[in-house]
Amino acid sequence: MLPRNFTEDQIMFRDAYRKFLEKEVAPNVERWREQGIVDREIYTKAGEMGFLMVWPEEKYGGMGDEDFRFEQIIIEETANVYAGDWTNTLHSRLVGPYLTRFGNEEQKDRFLPKCVSGECILxxxxxxxxxxxxxxxxxxxxxxxxxxxxxxxxxxxxxxxxxxxxxxxxxxxxxxxxxxxxxxxxxxxxxxxxxxxxxxxxxxxxxxxxxxxxxxxxxxxxxxxxxxxSKGFIYLMQGLAEERLIGACGFIAAAQKAFEVTREFVMERKVFGKPLSAMQNTQFKLAELRTEIDVAQAHVDACVAAFNDGKLTAEDAAKAKLYTSEVLGRMVDEGVQLHGGAGYMDEYPISRMYTDARITRIFAGTSEIMKLIVSREVFSEGFTPYIDRS
Missing domain, CATH: 2.40.110.10 (Butyryl-CoA Dehydrogenase, subunit A, domain 2)
Structure with a gap:
């Protein structure tokens, strides 16, 4: 896989957040699923550690660093412990920016500190x-x-x-x-x-x-x-590209995890006296999916870089959301198939990942809506082939 070029500070942030998840989140995921809701306290615990909203200015309690890669790390590591149900990024990066983009100083002073601390959930x-x-x-x-x-x-x-x-x-x-x-x-x-x-x-x-x-x-x-x-519709449209980028980061992170658990399973499962991984069909299936996931990850990382530069278009965000959700769908479906009967059992992670993944082609705009957005670019007067773009 291509290098991803996270900074040294971001690598340290990833390590610290991973330890937080292992201590405070992973042990509670099963209970949260059973009760149908996460404990409110997880927001305040994340807020205390600086892992909830990292981008607001320091005067509101944040780090003041708007580099989206910090949120990308949070999304990836949360998916890695099967805690995508905890919609911390919805709070911190999807809804939170409405306050800073469109709110006045009084609104920011009134709400942002409690949002950063986790006292006020969005x-x-x-x-x-x-x-x-x-x-x-x-x-x-x-x-x-x-x-x-x-x-x-x-x-x-x-x-x-x-x-x-x-x-x-x-x-x-x-x-x-x-x-x-x-x-x-x-x-x-x-x-x-x-x-x-x-x-x-x-x-x-x-x-x-x-x-x-x-x-x-x-x-x-x-x-x-x-x-x-009177301009709320415009405001919502401005936030949709970021929402779809958030989705794409989460979908490809989930695909990475589904690949990992499937790979481990087929290397252990024996069929006709051999590991399932020794079968050419298994090798070809996972080779195809590995390629799709890596290509999708490269596109997502490019979209993150474009977003940081203020250049992410609605069309490119739609492409990322469309493709990553479809890749995730293929990955979890093949993962269940390669698990055999075990893949249908709730005790195996791939079973839950399969059902969790189905919504990704619906929320933040359905796949059909994403195709409509991309098609508008394709058939616009200003469309230029990729090779002609500066």
């Missing part, structure tokens, strides 16, 4: 029963009442839905005159009219709390609006 509520990848179809509304907004509507499939203390809620602010006018509202735990449904049971990602949310005449103060209340 979620974002976009998806509705009839509006998933198509955000323009949302029905939640917010009405300007002068000194506050009144929020009504419902959201579903919200990750961190039970644990969240602060939810970035998207709602239409002028549905009659401008259906594309959307605001982002900071809804806090305990606000009157804000209710949560049950913790939804899922095929995989068992420890990730996922819930419905209901907003019945919730009075949201003006100081809890992020930026311009």
């Amino acid at each position: 979620a974002v509520a976009m998806t509705e029963p009839d509006a998933g990848s198509d955000l323009a179809g949302m029905k939640a509304t917010a009405k300007d009442m002068g000194d506050h907004w009144v929020l009504n509507g419902s959201k579903t499939y919200i990750s961190n839905g039970i644990n969240a203390d602060l939810v970035v809620v998207a709602a239409k602010t002028d549905p009659e005159n401008n259906p594309h006018a959307v605001g982002l509202f900071l809804v806090e735990r305990g606000m009157e009219g804000f209710e949560r449904g049950r913790n939804l049971k899922k095929m995989g990602m068992k420890a990730q709390d996922t819930a419905e949310m209901f907003f019945n005449d919730v009075q949201v103060p003006k100081e809890n609006v992020l930026g311009d209340p």
